[in-house]
Amino acid sequence: MRLSPSQNGDTNSGHPKVIVERLNAAFRTGKTRSYDFRKAQLTQLLRFFDENTDTLCEALWKDLHKPRQEAILTEIEIVKNEIRKCLHDLKKWMGPHPVEKSISTLMDNPYILYEPYGTVLIIGAWNYPVNLLLSPMVGAIAAGNCVLLKPSEVSENTERTIEQLLPRYLDKDCFEVVCAGPEDTGRILKEKFDYIFYTGSTMVGKIVYEAAAKHLTPVTLELGGKSPVFVDSTADMYLTAKRIMWGKNLNAGQTCIAPDYVLCTPAVQGKLVDAMKKASKDLLADPKQAPDFCRIVSTRQFDRLKGLLEQQNVAFGGDVDTTSRYISPTVLRDVDPESPVMKQEIFGPILPIVPVKDIDSAINFVNSGEKPLALYVFTNDNNVSDKILRQTTSGGACINDVIMHCAVDALPFGGVGSSGIGSYHGFSSFETFSHKRSVLQKKLGWDFLLASRYPPYSNSKINTTTALLKYRPALPKWLGTAIVFGAGALSGYVLRLLTNPQQLPREVREVVYGDVPMHDGM
Numbered sequence: 001m002r003l004s005p006s007q008n009g010d011t012n013s014g015h016p017k018v019i020v021e022r023l024n025a026a027f028r029t030g031k032t033r034s035y036d037f038r039k040a041q042l043t044q045l046l047r048f049f050d051e052n053t054d055t056l057c058e059a060l061w062k063d064l065h066k067p068r069q070e071a072i073l074t075e076i077e078i079v080k081n082e083i084r085k086c087l088h089d090l091k092k093w094m095g096p097h098p099v100e101k102s103i104s105t106l107m108d109n110p111y112i113l114y115e116p117y118g119t120v121l122i123i124g125a126w127n128y129p130v131n132l133l134l135s136p137m138v139g140a141i142a143a144g145n146c147v148l149l150k151p152s153e154v155s156e157n158t159e160r161t162i163e164q165l166l167p168r169y170l171d172k173d174c175f176e177v178v179c180a181g182p183e184d185t186g187r188i189l190k191e192k193f194d195y196i197f198y199t200g201s202t203m204v205g206k207i208v209y210e211a212a213a214k215h216l217t218p219v220t221l222e223l224g225g226k227s228p229v230f231v232d233s234t235a236d237m238y239l240t241a242k243r244i245m246w247g248k249n250l251n252a253g254q255t256c257i258a259p260d261y262v263l264c265t266p267a268v269q270g271k272l273v274d275a276m277k278k279a280s281k282d283l284l285a286d287p288k289q290a291p292d293f294c295r296i297v298s299t300r301q302f303d304r305l306k307g308l309l310e311q312q313n314v315a316f317g318g319d320v321d322t323t324s325r326y327i328s329p330t331v332l333r334d335v336d337p338e339s340p341v342m343k344q345e346i347f348g349p350i351l352p353i354v355p356v357k358d359i360d361s362a363i364n365f366v367n368s369g370e371k372p373l374a375l376y377v378f379t380n381d382n383n384v385s386d387k388i389l390r391q392t393t394s395g396g397a398c399i400n401d402v403i404m405h406c407a408v409d410a411l412p413f414g415g416v417g418s419s420g421i422g423s424y425h426g427f428s429s430f431e432t433f434s435h436k437r438s439v440l441q442k443k444l445g446w447d448f449l450l451a452s453r454y455p456p457y458s459n460s461k462i463n464t465t466t467a468l469l470k471y472r473p474a475l476p477k478w479l480g481t482a483i484v485f486g487a488g489a490l491s492g493y494v495l496r497l498l499t500n501p502q503q504l505p506r507e508v509r510e511v512v513y514g515d516v517p518m519h520d521g522m
């Protein structure tokens with residue numbers, strides 16, 4: 001739906017306040033909480049993809065010239081896999097998650113319940129306009145929330161497709177798609193949501209964070225940054241070059257975790273440039289004519305990227321065509337770290353190589369900038385990759401490949417510092433959209449176990465309580481069970497012996513009962 005103009009009163013059905021109230025009311029009915037509802041909505045989302053693959057691919061082609069293979073793998077299949085995983089694990093995730101017990105909780109039941117926040121706002125970006133909007137939505141539905149989806153207005157064909165088709169598949173009371181540019185998104189952000197999930201630039205991320213803070217709304221911010229690549233001399237140059245060029249030119253470099261720049265020694269630079277030139281030709285012999293290479297999304301982005309090429313030492317590429325917003329796969333060599341291309345996230349098919357003296361200089365270089373979303377190392381020496389991982393930070397990292405870590409659903413995906421807050425994918429998505437409610441279930445009984453907490457207080461009670469509550473490494477689960485069963489079995493045995501003294505050994509009976517009774521035949 002479109003928002004009604006701001007001058008229309010807040011009783012209008014397209015006013016942000018009314019939309020949010022509607023979703024809140026639907027949440028309060030409790031219908032999103034049941035397993036059956038969540039499963040049905042996720043299944044419908046899967047149907048949406050199955051029945052509209054071609055339409056989505058067409059829209060992505062119009063927006064970004066996105067090749068069908070890229071559209072299917074990076075926008076559709078990846079989200080469908082998220083749904084499949086959710087459907088498989090949802091029951092388990094929705095149940096209580098027991099936590100470690102201590103001596104003081106041995107007889108209790110401490111656990112975490114994952115419960116929905118309520119109404120969540122998901123704001124998407126234009127570069128993967130299906131994936132970045134609907135992948136978080138999978139987690140939001142699985143966790144039992146109502147959702148307001150805000151696609152990016154920049155990828156307008158995909159925005160329109162989702163606006164028109166998605167509501168046909170999902171519950172109309174609980175899920176809404178709203179189309180809005182920056183100004184209207186600002187109006188939406190004035191409302192109080194229970195959670196906001198935002199993907200986009202760090203600059204707008206700050207605006208979203210500020211708006212959320214006014215209502216103390218928790219957020220996930222999936223932002224950007226400059227993701228470095230280290231290449232050392234032990235790496236296989238051709239395979240390294242091929243993987244880097246693939247990752248850089250996927251979606252024409254408009255990928256948040258695309259390799260942004262390469263750090264290597266001058267000696268490696270020469271070999272790497274040769275290998276990249278060959279790999280680039282092998283992957284895309286004629287990128288301008290090939291259907292396998294994207295275009296830049298807008299004239300604004302195209303002009304910015306064209307500007308970054310000025311006064312650079314182009315190793316290969318550098319061809320641009322304004323009419324089709326085409327920029328060829330481009331590698332820049334001997335790049336000055338102070339040049340504009342190194343002062344902003346590139347987000348296009350331009351790859352600068354910055355020569356450094358050694359691995360320590362490379363580490364210092366990365367650590368002197370903002371914390372990146374991804375970091376890549378190509379080496380055959382584990383000591384090198386270990387050192388880099390230990391001495392730097394980033395949202396995620398991948399050794400000897402690029403981008404692929406984000407396809408592992410068991411790995412939380414997200415940034416750190418200015419590249420983001422929070423993470424998602426797989427169980428992590430479910431966690432992100434859930435409040436972790438801590439529950440301690442005790443029995444009304446066994447009060448003597450922690451009776452020392454009650455007044456009147458005394459030194460001996462302090463000592464007893466301290467000993468009971470003192471941290472000890474977790475008891476193995478089987479030990480707690482064994483103690484309980486062991487104690488039960490032992491007391492049963494003792495009770496039986498005491499009620500049938502003739503089963504006791506003679507010596508014990510003498511001690512316990514004095515004279516040995518004669519009716520046991522002994």
Ligand code: NAD
Pocket residue numbers: 123124125126127128132150151152153154180181182183185186199200201202204205207221222223224225255256257345347373415419420
């Ligand atoms: P963007 O910040 O321009 O827009 C993202 C969303 O914010 C859009 O839906 C847009 O409508 C909305 N928006 C824009 N201006 C706004 C404003 N003033 N107030 C409120 N909302 C506003 O980002 P983009 O250009 O679409 O995406 C590119 C950036 O996103 C890059 O930095 C990239 O690294 C980052 N990104 C990050 C991830 C990730 O998963 N971490 C994924 C994709 C893109």
